[in-house]
Amino acid sequence: MQTVIWWIRRDLRIKNNPTLQAADPENRRVLSVFILDPVLLKRDAKKRKAFLFEGLRRLDEQLRTLGSRLILRAGKPTEELLRLTQESGAAHIYAEEDYSPYSRKRDQEVASRLSLQLVLGLTVYHPNAVKKQDGTPYTVFTPFSKAWKSLPQPDESIHAPTPHFLQIPDGIHSLPIPDAAPVEDFPAGEKEAEKRLQDFLRQRIDGYRDERDRLDLNGTSVLSPYFRFGMLSIRQAVSAAINAIWQAPNDDARAGAEAWLNELIWREFYQSILYHFSEVMQKAFRHDLQWITWRDSSVELNAWKKGLTGYPVVDASMRQLATLGWMHNRGRMITASFLVKDLLINWQEGEEWFMQQLVDGDPASNNGGWQWTAGVGTDAAPYFRIFNPVLQGKRFDPEGGFVRQWVPELVNVPLKYIHEPWRMPLEVQLTSGCVLGKDYPLPIVNHKAARSRTLEAYRKSKSLSSGNY
Numbered sequence: 503m504q505t506v507i508w509w510i511r512r513d514l515r516i517k518n519n520p521t522l523q524a525a526d527p528e529n530r531r532v533l534s535v536f537i538l539d540p541v542l543l544k545r546d547a548k549k550r551k552a553f554l555f556e557g558l559r560r561l562d563e564q565l566r567t568l569g570s571r572l573i574l575r576a577g578k579p580t581e582e583l584l585r586l587t588q589e590s591g592a593a594h595i596y597a598e599e600d601y602s603p604y605s606r607k608r609d610q611e612v613a614s615r616l617s618l619q620l621v622l623g624l625t626v627y628h629p630n631a632v633k634k635q636d637g638t639p640y641t642v643f644t645p646f647s648k649a650w651k652s653l654p655q656p657d658e659s660i661h662a663p664t665p666h667f668l669q670i671p672d673g674i675h676s677l678p679i680p681d682a683a684p685v686e687d688f689p690a691g692e693k694e695a696e697k698r699l700q701d702f703l704r705q706r707i708d709g710y711r712d713e714r715d716r717l718d719l720n721g722t723s724v725l726s727p728y729f730r731f732g733m734l735s736i737r738q739a740v741s742a743a744i745n746a747i748w749q750a751p752n753d754d755a756r757a758g759a760e761a762w763l764n765e766l767i768w769r770e771f772y773q774s775i776l777y778h779f780s781e782v783m784q785k786a787f788r789h790d791l792q793w794i795t796w797r798d799s800s801v802e803l804n805a806w807k808k809g810l811t812g813y814p815v816v817d818a819s820m821r822q823l824a825t826l827g828w829m830h831n832r833g834r835m836i837t838a839s840f841l842v843k844d845l846l847i848n849w850q851e852g853e854e855w856f857m858q859q860l861v862d863g864d865p866a867s868n869n870g871g872w873q874w875t876a877g878v879g880t881d882a883a884p885y886f887r888i889f890n891p892v893l894q895g896k897r898f899d900p901e902g903g904f905v906r907q908w909v910p911e912l913v914n915v916p917l918k919y920i921h922e923p924w925r926m927p928l929e930v931q932l933t934s935g936c937v938l939g940k941d942y943p944l945p946i947v948n949h950k951a952a953r954s955r956t957l958e959a960y961r962k963s964k965s966l967s968s969g970n971y
């Protein structure tokens with residue numbers, strides 16, 4: 503009987519898992535292994551780690567119902583896998599291919615010592631499969647998505663039945679899964695992911711195009727943490743989106759499903775960017791915007807982190823992040839724009855803070871989102887387009903419900919002032935129980951002046967890079 507290892511990294515699920523299918527648990531003894539890698543665990547990301555640990559617990563429970571169990575080890579992956587192959591006699595290791603620079607280096611090292619088979623699963627198509635005719639990678643989303651959509655649709659083999667596992671020998675020990683309080687709004691595991699997907703398909707995908715930007719509505723899928731750890735198959739989600747397009751009862755519903763598919767393709771786009779341009783983890787993709795002189799203000803950076811900037815929609819979003827470990831996409835764009843364009847603080851500070859806070863923190867999507875908002879990345883928002891936080895608030899939280907939910911100091915502030923409380927006359931401040939500078943901060947920056955400061959800094963960088971300065 504051949505023994506192989508299913509090395510789990512970002513694919514914490516049994517169903518629709520091409521890597522597990524390749525390991526073939528019906529016919530071979532499969533050891534399901536997760537390695538706590540100190541390099542990855544050293545980052546201060548409390549909620550994401552708690553979500554991961556709970557996900558491992560759920561996976562172990564599932565494996566036990568299928569006649570197996572999870573084997574947890576801790577240490578340098580190459581060494582741990584060498585040890586495990588010696589202990590078990592495993593001939594091959596199967597793992598889902600990951601595209602981050604660290605993962606690729608780690609996997610190369612493992613492959614130089616052991617038989618490692620990498621299997622496609624993090625994205626629907628491999629980044630090398632979606633390229634221009636001349637063989638170079640796309641750096642603009644629209645042509646990437648056209649090429650992506652022209653590829654044959656994901657095959658149905660992903661719907662293979664859940665396998666039973668052959669028992670693994672008793673002698674293979676496992677460390678206990680670390681304890682951590684579950685993340686309140688995100689119960690981990692593939693059952694929960696499946697439930698959320700089905701709820702979204704039943705109740706919200708039809709209205710997705712129209713409601714996805716509204717901060718005060720529950721208009722999106724809130725599946726990102728589950729994609730982050732592969733508790734839900736991306737191929738399954740894409741197939742569901744395509745089915746929803748085909749079966750849409752009307753044009754609005756079709757537009758909703760198309761818009762959702764588009765977002766899943768953005769995810770694929772950023773994974774592809776990271777795969778082909780790993781240097782984005784260190785610097786701006788755009789060379790001409792690598793010379794911006796950023797401001798160094800720990801006071802303003804901390805006010806942003808704590809949700810105390812005096813701009814309600816920014817503060818509400820930052821507090822949503824601190825509480826849930828998740829932020830609405832519109833909020834991510836508004837808060838990122840505020841840090842970079844209003845405070846002129848390096849986007850990499852924000853990128854790092856988000857990676858610490860987000861349950862769904864993903865190097866490719868987070869880096870892509872930050873570079874896009876800062877206007878320095880591939881297919882980025884033009885650098886001179888600067889979000890006005892007041893107008894964004896009025897447009898995407900028109901009744902102020904989102905602000906009132908997350909910034910209780912403003913709960914009794916009349917709608918007229920909810921997105922610009924500094925305009926409140928003193929008597930209104932007193933009647934609404936929100937005196938500015940005492941109960942809620944005055945704005946830490948003047949948006950109009952900040953806008954000019956930023957445009958000047960960006961212009962300077964462009965001149966410096968072209969040698970015209």
Ligand SMILES: Cc1cc2nc3c(=O)[nH]c(=O)nc-3n(C[C@H](O)[C@H](O)[C@H](O)COP(=O)(O)OP(=O)(O)OC[C@H]3O[C@@H](n4cnc5c(N)ncnc54)[C@H](O)[C@@H]3O)c2cc1C
Nearest residue numbers: 722723724725726765769831834862863864867868871872
């Ligand atoms: C500054 C910034 C940082 C971000 N950091 C992350 C991150 O660390 N991890 C992360 O998963 N997403 C990130 N995003 C993208 C996006 O905000 C989230 O994926 C989305 O808000 C998750 O909510 P949802 O699951 O309800 O998304 P839905 O709207 O339901 O979309 C479905 C799925 O598509 C993917 N998706 C949607 N929008 C994007 C996008 N713009 N880029 C890439 N993938 C997308 C996600 O996997 C998401 O779960 C970031 C965006 C910005 C602007």
